Amino acid sequence: xxxxxxxxxxxxxxxxxxxxxxxxxxxxxxxxxxxxxxxxxxxxxxxxxxxxxxxxxxxxxxxxxxxxxxxxxxxxxxxxxxxxxxxxxxxxxxxxxxxxxxxxxxxxxxxxxxxxxxxxxxxxxxxxxxxxxxxxxxxxxxxxxxxxxxxxxxxxxxxxxxxxxxxxxxxxxxxxxxxxxxxxxxxxxxxxxxxxxxxxxxxxxxxxxxxxxxxxxxxxxxxxxxxxxxxxxxxxxxxxxxxxxxxxxxxxxxxxxxxxxxxxxxxxxxxxxxxxxxxxxxxxxxxxxxxxxxxxxxxxxxxxxxxxxxxxxxxx
Amino acid sequence: xxxxxxxxxxxxxxxxxxxxxxxxxxxxxxxxxxxxxxxxxxxxxxxxxxxxxxxxxxxxxxxxxxxxxxxxxxxxxxxxxxxxxxxxxxxxxxxxxxxxxxxxxxxxxxxxxxxxxxxxxxxxxxxxxxxxxxxxxxxxxxxxxxxxxxxxxxxxxxxxxxxxxxxxxxxxxxxxxxxxxxxxxxxxxxxxxxxxxxxxxxxxxxxxxxxxxxxxxxxxxxxxxxxxxxxxxxxxxxxxxxxxxxxxxxxxxxxxxxxxxxxxxxxxxxxxxxxxxxxxxxxxxxxxxxxxxxxxxxxxxxxxxxxxxxxxxxxxxxxxxxxxxxxxxxxxxxxxxxxxxxxxxxxxxxxxxxxxxxxxxxxxxxxxxxxxxxxxxxxxxxxxxxxxxxxxxxxxxxxxxxxxxxxxxxxxxxxxxxxxxxxxxxxxxxxxxxxxxxxx
Numbered sequence: 109x110x111x112x113x114x115x116x117x118x119x120x121x122x123x124x125x126x127x128x129x130x131x132x133x134x135x136x137x138x139x140x141x142x143x144x145x146x147x148x149x150x151x152x153x154x155x156x157x158x159x160x161x162x163x164x165x166x167x168x169x170x171x172x173x174x175x176x177x178x179x180x181x182x183x184x185x186x187x188x189x190x191x192x193x194x195x196x197x198x199x200x201x202x203x204x205x206x207x208x209x210x211x212x213x214x215x216x217x218x219x220x221x222x223x224x225x226x227x228x229x230x231x232x233x234x235x236x237x238x239x240x241x242x243x244x245x246x247x248x249x250x251x252x253x254x255x256x257x258x259x260x261x262x263x264x265x266x267x268x269x270x271x272x273x274x275x276x277x278x279x280x281x282x283x284x285x286x287x288x289x290x291x292x293x294x295x296x297x298x299x300x301x302x303x304x305x306x307x308x309x310x311x312x313x314x315x316x317x318x319x320x321x322x323x324x325x326x327x328x329x330x331x332x333x334x335x336x337x338x339x340x341x342x343x344x345x346x347x348x349x350x351x352x353x354x355x356x357x358x359x360x361x362x363x364x365x366x367x368x369x370x371x372x373x374x375x376x377x378x379x380x381x382x383x384x385x386x387x388x389x390x391x392x393x394x395x396x397x398x399x400x401x402x403x404x405x406x407x408x409x410x411x412x413x414x415x416x417x418x419x420x421x422x423x424x
Numbered sequence: 425x426x427x428x429x430x431x432x433x434x435x436x437x438x439x440x441x442x443x444x445x446x447x448x449x450x451x452x453x454x455x456x457x458x459x460x461x462x463x464x465x466x467x468x469x470x471x472x473x474x475x476x477x478x479x480x481x482x483x484x485x486x487x488x489x490x491x492x493x494x495x496x497x498x499x500x501x502x503x504x505x506x507x508x509x510x511x512x513x514x515x516x517x518x519x520x521x522x523x524x525x526x527x528x529x530x531x532x533x534x535x536x537x538x539x540x541x542x543x544x545x546x547x548x549x550x551x552x553x554x555x556x557x558x559x560x561x562x563x564x565x566x567x568x569x570x571x572x573x574x575x576x577x578x579x580x581x582x583x584x585x586x587x588x589x590x591x592x593x594x595x596x597x598x599x600x601x602x603x604x605x606x607x608x609x610x611x612x613x614x615x616x617x618x619x620x621x622x623x624x625x626x627x628x629x630x631x632x633x634x635x636x637x638x639x640x641x642x643x644x645x646x647x648x649x650x651x652x653x654x655x656x657x658x659x660x661x662x663x664x665x666x667x668x669x670x671x672x673x674x675x676x677x678x679x680x681x682x683x684x685x686x687x688x689x690x691x692x693x694x695x696x697x698x699x700x701x702x703x704x705x706x707x708x709x710x711x712x713x714x715x716x717x718x719x720x721x722x723x724x725x726x727x728x729x730x731x732x733x734x735x736x737x738x739x740x741x742x743x744x745x746x747x748x749x750x751x752x753x754x755x756x757x758x759x760x761x762x763x764x765x766x767x768x769x770x771x772x773x774x775x776x777x778x779x780x781x782x783x784x785x786x787x788x789x790x791x792x793x794x795x796x797x798x799x800x801x802x803x804x805x806x807x808x809x810x811x812x813x814x815x816x817x818x819x820x821x822x823x824x825x826x827x828x829x830x831x832x833x834x835x836x837x838x839x840x841x842x843x844x845x846x847x848x849x850x851x852x853x854x855x856x857x858x859x860x861x862x863x864x
Contacts, residue, residue, distance in 0.1 A: 111434050115564065118574060122560045123437060124489035132481065141578060142559065143544035143585070145492045147455050151585045156488055157560070177432050179564055191555055204442035212446070295497025298445040301546055302558035303491060304437025311434050363467040366480040 112165060114314050115179035117324050119165040120157040122304035127158050134173055135342065136164050137349050137365060145303075156303050161350055162325045163338040166316050170339075178322045180311035190307060198297075206292040329378070334358075336407040337376045348374075355394050360403065372403040372417070379406045388418070396420040437558065440491055448493040456483050492546045499549040502539060504557070509571050511539035511550065520547060523589045535592065536566040537580045544581070733765055735772075740765060 110126050112119050121127055121138065130136045144155035160168075168174035182190075318326055325331040334357055341348055347361040349370075356373035359365075373395050377383060383404070395402040395418070402418040440448065460476045467473065501514040513532040517525060524538045534542070542548045543562055550557045552565060567574050583590045732739045740761040750756050775783065793799055802808040841847045 111432060113434065116569075116574070120560075120563070123435075124485060127488060128481075128485045140488070143541075143581065144455075144487060145490045145546070146451075146453060146487060148545040149585055149587075150455070151582060153455060153458070153487070157563070175432055177434060180434065181564075182561070187553060187555070191553075194555055201442050201445075205446065208442055208446055293497075295495065297496040298442075298449065298493055299496050299499065299549070300440045300445060301492040301494060301543065301549065301556075302437055302439065303560065305434070305558050305560050306436055306439050308436045309434050310431040313432050364477055364481070366484070367463055367473065367477045368467065369463050369465070 110174045113179040114322050119160040122157050163335045176314040177311035178314050180309050334376050337405045340413040372401050374403045392420045494546050502548045504552045537572045
């Protein structure tokens with residue numbers, strides 16, 4: 109059962125699995141609004157949190173796929189416990205990471221051993237070919253120098269592996285004695301900046317039928333209007349997303365927006381509302397210029413929704 | 425409205441194990457291309473389409489599921505202060521300090537939106553009551569209705585990701601329409617947008633030709649240059665060097681003023697500019713139709729960056745002067761005086777408590793001649809001399825003429841009075857009263 113937190117009328121989804129489930133199983137996309145961890149300084153692809161439109165959140169709650177809760181405040185009573193467990197966790201992490209780093213170093217050295225052995229053999233051969241005993245003395249000296257180099261490095265990150273390979277290639281480190289290496293320095297500890305809350309928390313469920321501070325949409329005519337149209341289109345199998353860019357209420361896709369272009373720009377009008385001609389004309393022109401059909405939607409009193417599509421035909 | 429009793433458990437987000445943390449370091453840093461081929465028109469249930477969709481989706485989930493992993497040593501520790509509404513840095517700031525944050529009482533601080541943006545970028549670790557905050561908790565705590573709303577933060581982060589330097593808006597820096605009408609101080613204020621955002625200046629290698637244009641029409645030129653002088657304000661070093669981390673906007677709509685703004689570097693070595701400035705201010709005085717009176721100075725000296733070797737606002741890159749200003753056989757060149765800075769002892773003097781108190785005492789009674797508003801009105805040395813002369817005259821004219829300028833007459837000559845009472849009576853110091861006479 110997915111849980112979505114709502115605060116000030118905004119529903120945010122913070123878990124990637126939840127986002128996946130919503131999109132794949134339920135056809136509700138939402139919009140990512142946060143920075144993407146891999147590239148936080150670009151705007152073309154954004155990351156978590158996912159912002160759901162109020163209509164999307166309400167639909168999910170209505171069909172029972174999701175529980176809406178009011179965004180919970182951290183409990184001050186739990187704070188000291190949380191702090192203690194965090195410190196413990198960090199210590200544990202540190203130990204584990206040191207162990208893993210040492211392990212990684214060991215395995216790397218083992219891997220390189222064969223290469224080193226090969227390299228040494230080749231070198232020896234070459235030196236013996238060139239000159240006699242003086243060559244083997246030099247090889248012995250370089251081995252010792254290499255052995256001192258290997259324990260000196262402390263870096264735990266795997267990105268150092270390439271650098272190490274170069275070092276191993278140039279000098280020939282011996283399989284060093286049981287490390288005697290310096291432990292992982294505190295500053296090299298890898299830390300996760302959690303996206304979602306790392307601890308479970310209790311929250312109060314939100315009733316979307318009732319107006320509250322966190323859900324001000326209940327009962328508002330505009331919201332009801334948009335929702336009825338959203339629901340109807342969703343039930344017909346379309347994928348909907350916000351259409352602020354195109355001057356409409358929704359963009360209607362025949363399938364997932366990742367692979368399909370939108371076909372319609374849906375504009376919601378209350379039945380009986382007069383539509384100013386200017387709005388019609390501007391909406392029509394906009395639709396034409398982006399190659400989408402304008403869809404005027406109106407829910408009827410009997411519950412059905414009536415659609416009118418507009419296409420600009422130039423009389424020339 | 426009573427709270428519902430049933431409590432729903434919100435599951436925790438993903439916490440990476442140590443192994444996963446190490447593995448995260450070796451993941452690719454490049455963003456994969458968005459779609460696999462052009463988009464299709466209609467879903468036709470084909471396997472190929474489904475496969476492409478699956479691939480796109482996989483990529484998306486993978487990207488979204490990645491967690492931020494950073495080395496503890498590269499994170500700046502910061503603490504959120506809810507009562508005060510800002511974030512205080514606990515360890516020294518990194519490169520972001522050049523464009524974000526503010527310093528108060530010697531401590532480095534960040535606004536909530538800046539802190540949140542840096543947290544999302546993975547540059548800082550935000551603590552609240554000693555617990556590090558996740559991004560979700562930070563959004564909840566820092567983005568409230570009274571500090572910064574979610575919508576404002578979205579705008580801020582969008583602009584920052586585009587590469588702009590975004591700062592809080594100061595309403596006092598904008599001229600009112602009336603002031604603008606009077607052209608009271610058309611030059612000394614900045615070109616900031618309504619939203620207080622200021623574009624990053626791109627490279628300082630723009631053409632030297634623009635300087636020549638400015639010389640040809642001095643009035644216009646001075647207006648532009650004085651505008652530009654102010655737009656080059658903090659920090660001046662950014663104008664002369666390009667910070668590679670922020671992407672500068674090349675095709676900027678602010679291109680007009682930006683061009684001459686780079687004249688700043690060249691203006692400093694020009695000796696004759698002060699006269700030019702004085703001359704032009706007189707011209708603009710005429711433009712104002714003789715509206716004289718208390719006028720703010722044309723030059724905002726706090727924002728003109730003179731070469732400065734001190735540590736407060738280091739400005740050591742001196743651009744070459746315009747060749748047309750130099751004599752024929754003299755070549756000007758650009759220097760960077762940074763190497764000299766290293767030879768100076770830049771360490772702050774550590775005064776003992778007593779010395780500090782003494783300094784404070786001395787400062788208290790010292791008057792700064794520049795703090796005098798009348799002196800600030802003077803826009804040239806000539807005017808200042810006139811002011812001094814006026815003051816001198818005033819001082820010398822403060823003696824009343826009837827007391828000081830007439831020949832001295834004694835109030836009483838020795839033969840006129842014979843007793844102290846009559847003397848006093850005569851010079852009217854005291855009126856004699858005769859208490860013995862019935863007391864009326």
